[in-house]
Amino acid sequence: MAEVEIYTTPICGFCSNAKNLLKKKGAAFTEYNVMFDNTKRGEMMQRAGGRTSVPQIFIDGKHIGGCDDLFDLEFDKELDPLLGIGA
Numbered sequence: 001m002a003e004v005e006i007y008t009t010p011i012c013g014f015c016s017n018a019k020n021l022l023k024k025k026g027a028a029f030t031e032y033n034v035m036f037d038n039t040k041r042g043e044m045m046q047r048a049g050g051r052t053s054v055p056q057i058f059i060d061g062k063h064i065g066g067c068d069d070l071f072d073l074e075f076d077k078e079l080d081p082l083l084g085i086g087a
Contacts, residue, residue: 001027001028001083001084001085002027002059002060002082002083002084003030003059003060003061004022004027004028004029004030004057004058004059004083005029005030005031005032005057005058006018006019006022006029006030006031006032006055006056006057006058007031007032007034007040007041007044007048007054007055007056007057008031008032008033008034008054008055009033009034009035009054010033010035011035012054012055014054014055014066014067014068015054015055015067017067017071018055018057018066018067018070018071019031019055021070021071021074022070025079025080025083025085026085027083027085032044034054044056047063048063048065049063051065051066053066054066055067057069057070059082059083060082064082
């Protein structure tokens with residue numbers, strides 16, 4: 001299974017949607033709450049090419065993008081291979 005990291009805030013509906021999809025897929029993930037953590041937020045922005053919105057999702061260190069990007073991968077049937085599901 002792939003290593004999944006997701007930068008979130010607790011009041012973000014898009015973050016909840018992304019986490020729910022990952023949970024539905026059975027993918028374990030490490031969550032970083034950036035709401036009041038400027039160090040983690042800065043880390044997220046650096047890794048995500050300057051993006052400031054949440055969620056920002058990484059699979060095996062590769063920046064996937066946000067919630068819409070994750071769902072696009074799922075729609076295009078590209079998410080399972082990235083997560084190592086069925087491989």
